[in-house]
Amino acid sequence: MRPALPPLQFIMSSTDAMSLLPVWVLTGVALLALTVDLFSRKRGAMWSAWVSLIGLFATGLAIWQVRGLDRTVFAGMVRVDPFSQFFSAVIVGVTIVSVLFSWDYLKRTEILRGEYYALMLFAALGMIFMAQANDLIMVFLGLELMSLALYVLAGFRLGRMESTEAAMKYFLLGAFASGFLLYGIAFLYGATGSTNLERISGYLIESPLAGSPLVLLGIALALVGFAFKIAAVPFHMWTPDAYEGAPTSVTAFMAAGSKAAAFAALVRVSSMVLAHVPITTASVLEVVAILTLVVGNVVAILQSNLKRMLAYSSIAHAGYALVGVIAGGPDGHAAVLFYMATYAAMTLGAFGTLTLLGRGMDERVDVRELGGVGKRHPILAALFTLFMLGLAGIPPTAGFVGKLYLFRAGVETHHVQLVIVALLASVVSVYYYLRPVVVMYMQEPSGSPVEVSRSGAASVALAISASITLVVGVLPGGLADSALRSVLSLLP
């Protein structure tokens, strides 16, 4: 006998509506950004950029308004809790920084069209839904909203073969992943009679059938879907191509935002579902994490295209964050939250720097071309070095503290082997993160030196990313506390 379900409530109280304020605001802003573009052929796109920027700040304020709230709304579909607020804030921050990086980059590469910003906002909306999802259907909806917008954004450089290729690969493999996820959801529904995470979790706790093949199959398929989105090996194939071909500002947004959103959903699902399955899914995830760490870090060494190198680095970082998911519990999950926030700042900074390399349509992202940048553009080179060191996890950057929290959680839950693999992988990573630094500071330019574009907006964005990387590295207490407070709402 399945437990009788209470009747679904579709009536929304005004507090429920209030708690969704950030989502309302963001939806409105996205629609507005799409509309203002129509009014002026020449300047519409920049109006749309301004609307997006101001609207994102308004969304940030709205998130501040609903802070601390913990409610389940829309008949259990959406959960507005500190966990989702943490991720919403990260996502809005990521989007603001990405908009700033796009500001002049779109102009110089001549792909400035208004729908760009609207698409970015819709993607951000999808990401927030993923963080708020309390129901597998909602996870799926958020994922699709995000992915569809990103597919278009990846192919935004019309007429450029690589961009179209990126969009195509991303779309095909992404659709495949969505299929897996949906299939998994179907099995879970078949086994437990619900797609609601709380009910599934309740069922798994009470029912002796928790370890039934149907449940396990559903979980396995859903995990494949997530593995695609976080770019975990062996489901990472799309990442280098999509990251390389997409406009660099979009790559920055994808690397930081969609990874954070996918981890948000994964953490919630794993704490509510995976934790209650009798056989350990952690060992499967552990294999995935080890593969991800090894393949990501080792293959990154071979890349000379910086975008591809950072793509493999982003794969590797999914591996580090998985250590926290595997460790589980408040400490492990808080470490994932902390890591996603800091990783977002560092990876945005790294890709953001790339948006400035080259002038006009000419983009210079080959590491061998960076010779002499350290001398001619000292500030840019210093910032890029900071991001590289942060990603490599060298103190006193946020990257080190993030890894410290993750590995602490890993050792605490007896995953010492995994932590050792992760640490050795991070030694390997030093090699490729230092490579651009070596070229920038220690080698003379070969061929024509790289021109650097100037952009006020991008400078602001770089300053934001750099200060987060440094300040959180030295004083991580505040962010760590808020990450820990945020995951407490995941506890039953």
Add this chain to the structure above:
Amino acid sequence: MNPAFSLFGIPYLSLLVFFPSVGALGVLAVPKARERMARTVAFVVAALEFLLSIPLFTRFQPVAGMQIEERTPWLTGIGSSYHLGVDGLSMLLVLLTTLLTALSVLSSFSAVTERPRAYYSLLLALETAMIGTFVALDLVVFYIFWEAMLVPMYFLIGVWGGERRIHAAIKFFLYTMAGSVLMLVAILWTYFLHHSATGVYSFDLLDWYRLPVPLGVQTWLFLAFAVAFAIKVPMFPFHTWLPLAHVEAPTAGSVILAGVLLKMGTYGFLRFAIPLFPNAALLWMPLLLGLAVVGIIYGALVAWVQPDVKKLVAYSSVSHLGFVMLGMLALNAEGLSGSLLQMINHGISTGALFLLVGVLYERRHTRLISDYGGIWKVMPAFAVVFLIIMLSSIALPGTNGFVGEFLILLGAFRAHRVFAVIASLGVILSAVYMLFMFQRVMFGPVTHPENDALPDLRLREWAVFVPLLILVFWLGVYPAPFLARVQPSLAESASLIERRALLCRTAEARAGRPLSSLLPATPAAPDTAATRQP
């Protein structure tokens, strides 16, 4: 006890740690048009820092235990606090650091003309990390300073180094980092041991000193720490990064590397690896002693055949650091005092040797012994300074080297006779390779006409060497003020190691079951750790 005190409203140790970094920002703020000002600013900062560090010596009380402690909650969530303090062991090393940094800055005045602002600010940032490493009493804080040291050093080698600088810089970085990540695992592991034993999360070293560590895990934890430190020392099989890094680094980089960074390894053994895991250290003692002695002999033999003066000095470091390890592993009063004194001596004499090689290199742009000859005639004052420093390096009585080496051999002879006997061969060998080199460089006719007109030491160069010469004789003739200050701390270290060895054994016996049931890890884990040793 000596409590914390403040200077200019800032806690003293924090001021000491962070003043050079603030100075580094000052160096960066020098306008580009007046780039050459950077060296003056940097020297003023480094000299002030040295003056600032003098109260450390004068106000230091010759008692056991930590002094001038500072503690502020930092990562409260995981039980790490910003905890600094000094005892006799770290006090002298901090002074050595501030002195050598100031002299390195002074010695770079004419050698470094390219991007001086970046160069000097990195040197000062490095000083912050070095001092931080010596005074940190919280393992997270220690680890952060330890790792942060790599970055400025990497740039100093990689940007201002010789021909193969990039290779040397990367090898240095990867070697050291590979060792230290294993240490991070061990730190986390011990941290959870502490939690399961006491229920308190703490990264504080003084708390850890009270923790009985189960014998079964000690081996793994000790090895993880020991590998990290052995790479830094460097002990025999882990030394290959050192000659490369030394040869390619600019003079100041070599001085800091040899003078201070290598001491981090020996300091780490004495502060962390041995006291925290004493039973494992005793168990592995024969291996460590063997490696130390092999290092002494091997380093000396390889130094003998080097055609390059700088490489010769680099290999002599491997040999000297072997002595330091030998004395430390004796774990008695003589051995430990000799070991600490020899750390300081090596910083002074090898630092000075690198500076001397730098003086030659600046004039002739070659380091090959065969390119010199008859230098005594051309640069008599230089030759005399070289002679004194060389004699201190081969431990002639009356110089600082003698006191250190004598105490080391005395201690080692009492504790491990066979090893001491073999090691004393190294004393002879060191005289052989040094004198052989000195003879070829200094005596005989001037075979290369380019050497005829080399200018002798300049005033600035005198300013670099005079403090070092004073220390050579001071420590050689009257080391009492130094030894008296450090001996209580060293005696405390020795007794701490003994107490903890007993504590761990009795805790294990009283529990009636192996304490390994408290492990925060499955038994499979150590296997991975073992096979991963580089």
